[in-house]
Amino acid sequence: MNDMFDVVIIGAGPSGSVAASLLAKHDVRVLMLEKLDFPRFIIGESLLPQSMEFLEKADLLKGVIEHGFQFKNGAAFGCADQSSLIDFRLKYSEGWGTTYQVQRASFDHLLAKEAAAKGTDIRYNHEVIDIDLSQDISRLKVKDAQGNESEIKCKFILDASGYGRVLPRLLDLERPSSFPVRNALFTHMEDQLCIKEFDRNKILITVHPEQHDIWYWLIPFSDGTSSVGVVVRPEVLDKYKGDNSEKLWTLLREAKELGALLDGAEEIRPVGQLSGYSCDVSSLCSDKYALLGNAGEFLDPVFSSGVTIALKSADLVVPPLLKQLNGEKVDWEKEYADPLKIGVTCFKTFVESWYEGSLQKIIFNPPEGDNSIRDMIISILAGYAWDEKNPFVTQPKKYLEMVAAQCP
Template sequence: MEQRDVIVIGAGPSGSIASALLKKRGWDVLVLEGQRFPRFSIGESLLPHCLDFVEEAGMLSAVESVGFQFKNGAAFLRGDEYGAFDFSQKFGDGRDSTFQVARATFDKVLADEAEKLGVEIRYETRVTAVDVSGDKPRVRAVDVTGKEYEAEGKFLLDASGFARVLPKLLDLETPSPFAPRNAVFTQVADGSAPDAFDRDKVQIAIHPHNRDVWYWLIPFSNGRVSIGCAATPEFFAKYPEQLDDRLKALVKEEPFMARVLTNAVWDTPVRGMSGYSANVKSMHGKGFALLGNAAEFLDPIFSSGITIAMRSSSMAVRVLDRQLRGETVDWTNEFERPLRKGVDTFRAYVKAWYDGRFQDIMFAKNQPAGIRGMICAILAGYAWDESNPFVAEAERRLDMVAKLCAA
């Protein structure tokens, strides 16, 4: 039986950050990753708060050296209406910019930096069983050759993302409060003119006839973009079943997307994701904790997934380090509850996006002074800053401002 201090499932952003932070604290970490890096992944638009954790892990200079696309905000489009947020105008402290990244490259940079610190990552290794009934959690894994083995650690962190290894193996899954939604997406060479749109901002466009259907356009630094559309299964059912044809048909219906992508080269197969929102009964248990999307995924609309994932890694490591040193810790009050505060803030904004309140605020002509800066701070990822009234009372404030804007 192989013995390690901590076993991490997954080498994506949350797994790489967590393993690096643990290694820097002197712990022996084994990462089991099901795929071979680099590999395609969705979620390319980072929020500024992400870089706080990249820096904490000692990886910021490596990320900055790649030459990723600079990002200073987000732009929303609805027909002829346009609203943009610049992170430099946000409420409170924090970073004013970040990057838009091809995740295949970004994730590999983080994983490589973790390995440089001494973290062992075993790629193409799937976790097939977990036992948390004993004194130490135990995992069974199979590598690319089909060889099976077991490893035991003092603690287990699930950073498996949408694979959701522990929630599935330990029956932790519970329905998301959000209605099921699907997405279709790809990356293309956009071929647009330099002034066709603001490449320093993620572009969010709303379908001209369905306000709960939206598109993203995330520019990269190499003349390519990530594009996609999110909608209900019922809406998508009206479009071609073949995903390439479906996304092309959807792009033609939205004027901004159609204009920007007029000369696009569709050189990458379109992919799909269904029912992506997910939740769990608990984010921790005996000998384990769940990080990022392995615990809960809300929705891609505000690009909050990686921010939540990285923050969960940082928070979990601080609690786990103390536990491994013999201190008594409270995972509910020191990890899950404070993490969920920010998740719940993002949840309020996702809810307001789909019921129309956020859009009413965004495009209102009589928007109350100071509101944009407070909302901008949340769009920058600072959803845990309770000095921000739109964090401390997210639901009530959103409802109040939406009514004022509609008056």
Template sequence: MTTEAKEANLPVAEPQVQDADVLVIGGGPAGTTAATLLARKGWKVVLLEKARHPRFHIGESLLPMNLPILERLGVLEQVRAIGVHKVGADFPVPDEAGTTHVFRFERAIDPQYGYAFQVRREEFDQLLFNHARANGVDARDEIAVERVEFEGDRPRTALARDKAGNAHTFRFRYLVDASGRDTFLGNKLKLKRRSRLHQSAAIFSHFRGVTRRDGADAGNITVDRFEHGWYWLIPLRDDVMSVGAVCFPEYLKQRRGDNETFLIQTLQARPSVWARMGDAERIAPVHATGNYSYTCSRMTGPGWVMVGDAYAFIDPVFSSGVFLGMNSAERAVEVVDGALREPGRESALQRAMEKRLKRGLGHFSWFIHRFTTPVMQHLFAHPRNDWQLEQAVISMLAGDVFDNRAVLRRLRIFRLLYAANALAMAPRAVRGWLKRRRQIGQSFDGDTLQAGNP
């Protein structure tokens, strides 16, 4: 009911039911990818985004394996125009001042692209949202889905409300949940599970005037460790740098004062990071978010599928979020299209999607859960390419963790190498393991940190 109708005490008709073949919840990269490709296959697609584009979002670093998806969507050149060219990832070596290992994507095993882009997510997401509209998607922002109603075990109706308070009802045949960390279905169906293996939180902002690397490496993402977690430095256009820290829960509990002060103190803890901040000026609010890692116990069900962060979110240390979202969206398109055309294939298509995506998530998660251990720090500080293991790790950093058997074989060998080094470094490794277990055992309230003021 509108405000005017309430004030005039006028009768208001029930909202008209709007029909669609597919309803997509969420207008980020995963949602727009799924919606665009489904519309191209001839389906009537409605996409609903609760926020208004453009809107700020973290996750600015794309992977080389994003680029074939962008090419298939038909937006690669548009993204190139708004992006910063990235040839690799920098990992400064702790305790070795001035030493940085650069993992260049061109050295991956069978690289499709030897580079990627850094993008401002407000620009990138809006580009994909507008592109979905241009491909026939009924894409609407500032309209939030409040409830989904099931008929039997299948979702059939969604109730949504726009910014003005007007109610909308949508009837659909298939639901794609691309709601990101809202995990709409995960919460409704009580599927969301906080990771017991990895908990952290992030604090970050945008700065102008941060020192960049020289030459071709000027666009690289920097991943730098410190005692309480790790930092990211992501170069963006117009001399802007996204700078943040992902920290262990017990460190964040030490916070005193406002978020800006805490972020600056955190950046000062690592000389190699702080040295680049000498002429920096903050140009955006300080944002903070907690309880980073989770997964849902199911990815699919009768008449629905989750994509991207709606299903799982792992620590962003390897910048996998946008790629995993868009990659899972492409797989979801195969499921939805196949199920709508041949309902009897739905279960088989869903099982194949889950098997493939969980395999890729598993490789990222394995590295991430061990990234701060002494063993992994040693291996990243002393990279070797025996049996092409360094190239396999670069392939993982590029996002090639699903179908390339040569990469997958070598990543399994890398795990054996990790185990051998863990035995050799047993006392130090045990201390690192015990420290992680203490950190995991700490409860962390995601509301501890609130967004600061500009």
């Protein structure tokens, strides 16, 4: 099989489906290669409002709205007897103020099916095992589920493989992250929250009462289940006894309010573990390829930025890609990498501030006075990390430190 395409997208996750759907509007011949069969389980279930803009632009939003996913309008934070609520609708930036909490198996499959309906050729159970970028036309060696190998040719490659990070591995682009190594334990539960006082319209982020770099997520879904997880340094996790499930429940009960909230909850899938998930690369793009979302850089799950960065990257990559396919010269760093890094750098600074403690201080003990500062911070937490009218986008470290210094 010697197929020729304009663009090959590696991975059928959200960034791949959005890029494919946007390219379909311009009659670009696209092939999407997915290593697994869909639907498949993956974490990263809490979307941010900014994501809605990109889904809408790709004509994918209608199906998401009609599916019946859990409505989301903000985030709740807790630490021992401290609590705080953030309403995304109070954000400084223009745009969507609400979104959804989604089971990714259903969400990703829905988007992929929509992309296929728009003309994208999707081949599941196809793994990219080698790549040759040495000629004008790139070549990918692909293996199917039966072990048969074939060659695919294309003019450009988009890596939307997420944690698989196919091109970074094959092209030796991977570089160590500046973030310390952390582990995540996670599962889905029958949560029993319907009989308790709990706002299912918000993600709950809980901080360990004594070790403030340990935090938990609780993401409710519309069917009475929730995604539950904890992020902890590996040397701390090693001190806990038992299997992943026993470690998770021990940690949950150390945060007494969260443990009480989940009393009676039951796991409906085995507790999984991710280790050392933060990553970086030496290059996001060239005139042969571009890395989308997690394939380029994954920060940390604390602010649910992963899907937003993925969708933003898909939206950003299409205009320069169309130019290049049209025979025009493209400065890929200036037209794709640099704009994407604006938001990634902003999110990265917020993550660093969270673990350093300043952002937790702001969230639990906000300074009194002008609400505009609050609204600017909410904008970032709602995903608007590319709005350069917001000083927390252009100089996040400076302004976070300034606000933290004013907190009681």
